[in-house]
Amino acid sequence: MANWNQRTIAxxxxxxxxxxxxxKPATLTLAPAPADSGITFVRMDLxxxxxxxxxxxxxxxxSTSLAVxxxxxxxxxxxLAALTGLGIDNCRVEVDGPEIPILDGSAAPFVWLVQEGGIEKQRAGKRFLVIDQPVEIREGGKLARLDPAAEMTIRFTVDFDHPLVTDQTFEFRFSDRRFARELxxxxxxxxxxxxxxxxxxxxxxxxxxxNAIVVDDFSILNPEGLRFPDEFARHKVLDAIGDLTLIGMPIIGALTAVxxxxxxxxxxxxxxLATPGSHRVVRVSAEAELEPLRIRLPALGAVESHA
Ligand SMILES: [Zn+2]
Structure with missing residues (x-):
């Protein structure tokens, strides 16, 4: 099956x-879920x-919290970023406490977990939310904006009042391989x-x-230093991918965030979601459907499972 089929964990x-x-300690389990069911957290203790x-x-x-x-x-x-980053559409994320474990503070341990479980392609075509008109939130010098684009891209600028975390921009064009390596x-x-x-x-x-980079007034306190010179901006892109996952499906559009x-x-x-005409949902089952939609699907399939 082609890479535009929905995916779950094997x-x-x-x-x-x-x-x-x-x-508090908690155990997290990723479990398979049916096509079109999306990602669902399950409080196993409740x-x-x-x-x-x-x-x-x-x-x-x-951080971002959900509640029912x-x-x-x-x-x-x-x-959520790891699941979206690896093209997983449907998954049960079971947890036996009120918070997802932080592990090393990145999404890498969740990527290894998905690779350990393996990725299973499902029969249904993938769904995407395609941005048709610009939508933005602006507050003072801060910006979050989605524009129409042929594929998913993110450009994030971090600018804290701190000499080490100032004016740092990272641009990301979506693919699962780039997600696993760069974000x-x-x-x-x-x-x-x-x-x-x-x-x-x-x-x-x-x-x-x-499980976190800690910065004092002049230096990085972690003895091992940074994993990337622009690790701060990269992490903000990672957070944005996780946050945007709550729209319910992968997005085709360009995010600009400052x-x-x-x-x-x-x-x-x-x-x-509240602006009619700003977006539409498409389901792609065959390559022939792509041309009239004027979109390119994200490159998926480079991160193969080792199961
Ligand atoms: Zn984060």
Whole structure:
């Protein structure tokens, strides 16, 4: 079957680790799911399913959280980025606690988990949300904007008031191989000056140099240094891919983001879904259908499973 068929994970695979903000250990399992079912989080300890959908976002402070009633799942963005980055359309993400494990602070461990489980192609054609008209959120010097484009691209500019994290831009043209090599290993980051405040608010209880880049006024505190010179901007692209996954399917369009974060990314997703004419959903089952749509499908299939 061609690379525009929907994909799920071939067999159940698990990993255990602590939550960045709760500090509590949790086991996460990726499990196969039927075509057209999308990505669904399952709180195994509560028996509640929480679909990965924008209307279920409850919190965007430092990470993205979803909830159905009182059942909540926090820090969903890195596992969502890994699934979208590898072209997985349908998956059950089971977790036995309130937060997805942070692991090393990047999406690389989730990529290894998907590779361990293997990728299974399904019969249904892939669905894409194609951007037809520009939609943007602008606040002061911050911007998150989606424009029509033939394929998925992201250009993200990071500009913190800090000498090491200033005016850094990363551009990404989507393919699963590029995602696995260039984005997945980029870790989350925080400033030493913010850590005391976060801990006083009950956040970052599980944070350490093993799962985040920590920057003080002049230097990187992690002894191993950075994985990429522009690791900060790369991680923001990774977060944006995870956040945009909550639109319900992969996007064909160009994202331009300047100093955006989880809250702005989610505001953009909500605005697209609420703006008639801004987008349409296409299902692609055969190559002949691509020409009239004037889109190019993302390159998928380079990251093969080792199952
Ligand atoms: Zn992140």
């Amino acid at each position: 067999k159940r695979v698990s990993v255990t680790g602590v939550g960045l903000h709760s500090g 028996g509640v399913e929480i679909p990965a959908r924008a209307d279920l976002v409850t919190d965007t402070i430092l 009633g009182n059942a909540r799942v926090a820090t969903v963005e890195h596992v 997945a290993p980029a870790r989350t980051f925080c400033f030493l000056r913010d850590i005391e405040y976060m801990k006083s608010k009950g956040l970052a209880q599980g944070g350490s140099l093993d 100093k955006s974060g989880h809250a702005m990314n989610q505001a953009l997703v909500r605005k697209v």
